[in-house]
Amino acid sequence: MSAATGTPPDYITPAVRAIIGAEAPPLEAHHPVEASEARRFHQALMDDAPRYWDPAAASRYGGPVAPIGFPVHAMRRAEDEADPLDAMQQGEYDGVDRRLRPGLPEVQVPLKRLMNGGYEYELFRYARPGERIRVRSRYADIYQRNGRTGPIVFVVIEDDYETEHGERLLRSTNTIILR
Amino acid sequence: MLKVETREPEERFFEDFSEGQELPTVTKGPMMVGDQVRWAGACDNYESEFHHDEYVAKAQGLPGIILSGPLMASLLMTTVMQWMGRGARLVRFFDQNRGSTMPRDLAHLQGRIRRTYEEAGKAFVELECWITNQRGEITTPGSALVELPRRGR
Numbered sequence: 099m100s101a102a103t104g105t106p107p108d109y110i111t112p113a114v115r116a117i118i119g120a121e122a123p124p125l126e127a128h129h130p131v132e133a134s135e136a137r138r139f140h141q142a143l144m145d146d147a148p149r150y151w152d153p154a155a156a157s158r159y160g161g162p163v164a165p166i167g168f169p170v171h172a173m174r175r176a177e178d179e180a181d182p183l184d185a186m187q188q189g190e191y192d193g194v195d196r197r198l199r200p201g202l203p204e205v206q207v208p209l210k211r212l213m214n215g216g217y218e219y220e221l222f223r224y225a226r227p228g229e230r231i232r233v234r235s236r237y238a239d240i241y242q243r244n245g246r247t248g249p250i251v252f253v254v255i256e257d258d259y260e261t262e263h264g265e266r267l268l269r270s271t272n273t274i275i276l277r
Numbered sequence: 278m279l280k281v282e283t284r285e286p287e288e289r290f291f292e293d294f295s296e297g298q299e300l301p302t303v304t305k306g307p308m309m310v311g312d313q314v315r316w317a318g319a320c321d322n323y324e325s326e327f328h329h330d331e332y333v334a335k336a337q338g339l340p341g342i343i344l345s346g347p348l349m350a351s352l353l354m355t356t357v358m359q360w361m362g363r364g365a366r367l368v369r370f371f372d373q374n375r376g377s378t379m380p381r382d383l384a385h386l387q388g389r390i391r392r393t394y395e396e397a398g399k400a401f402v403e404l405e406c407w408i409t410n411q412r413g414e415i416t417t418p419g420s421a422l423v424e425l426p427r428r429g430r
Contacts, residue, residue: 135319142312142319142348144305145355146283147363155285158364166358166367167351171320182324195324211338214346216373216419219354221366 122201163224215273289362291400346374376416
């Protein structure tokens with residue numbers, strides 16, 4: 099709340115409004131889905147279904163697959179890409195990375211707590227080892243609500259995951275909360 | 278070497294589910310920092326210090342290390358697939374990170390069938406799912422839509 103007027107500041111400035119609808123160029127995963135990467139993922143999920151490694155159990159999918167939510171976590175750092183941990187050592191870094199997807203502009207809102215509000219997934223099919231995953235991201239909406247603790251900014255991001263041949267895998271709608 | 282039994286979920290059919298039916302609770306935990314570290318490694322994502330450094334977490338106003346929301350959501354999605362059986366096709370999944378899961382918390386994964394219906398010759402089950410902790414607080418409410426095979430077809 100601003101002490102002078104009692105009205106909360108409006109963080110949806112023209113600059114913020116201008117990036118609603120912004121789309122990132124398609125981003126391709128650094129490498130095709132690897133069998134061992136799928137293994138680490140299903141083990142982290144405590145999901146031991148053999149469809150992830152046993153061709154017989156995976157026959158209904160045409161061979162072993164990566165867990166259904168895998169594409170969302172498949173974009174990895176290339177060998178020659180800057181170390182993201184280095185960015186945290188910069189003096190001006192306040193602990194919040196407001197560039198919410200590679201290739202999308204920063205959401206310039208001076209709120210310091212960033213939370214992942216959740217996901218909605220629309221699922222088309224499993225990714226398979228050997229396929230290269232591609233994502234197209236866009237800011238679907240950015241809006242403010244004023245809660246008891248002050249303004250809260252919601253950033254809604256749509257991520258469309260597909261193979262390098264354009265076959266759809268998953269659409270994620272992710273809500274990021276800044277407060 | 279000790280081995281765990283690995284198998285596909287049971288075979289289930291549309292006819293096995295009815296509105297209001299409670300699904301068997303699956304309990305994970307007590308959750309550990311190791312669960313979070315393993316998830317960070319699986320995703321190659323180490324950029325949120327509050328997920329592994331208690332000092333940073335507290336400095337940011339959190340009560341301590343919290344486990345990743347997407348990890349908890351992924352555990353819930355895995356459980357939905359196990360409830361619905363090996364022939365199920367997950368069509369939609371939704372989750373909300375409402376409360377934190379911290380190291381030493383239990384995660385009770387629960388579900389209930391909301392609706393069963395047929396559309397364009399296909400059979401669907403809609404369910405509510407959620408995670409509660411040992412204090413009974415719902416940390417992760419969610420829902421799912423699943424297409425299921427019909428028995429004998």
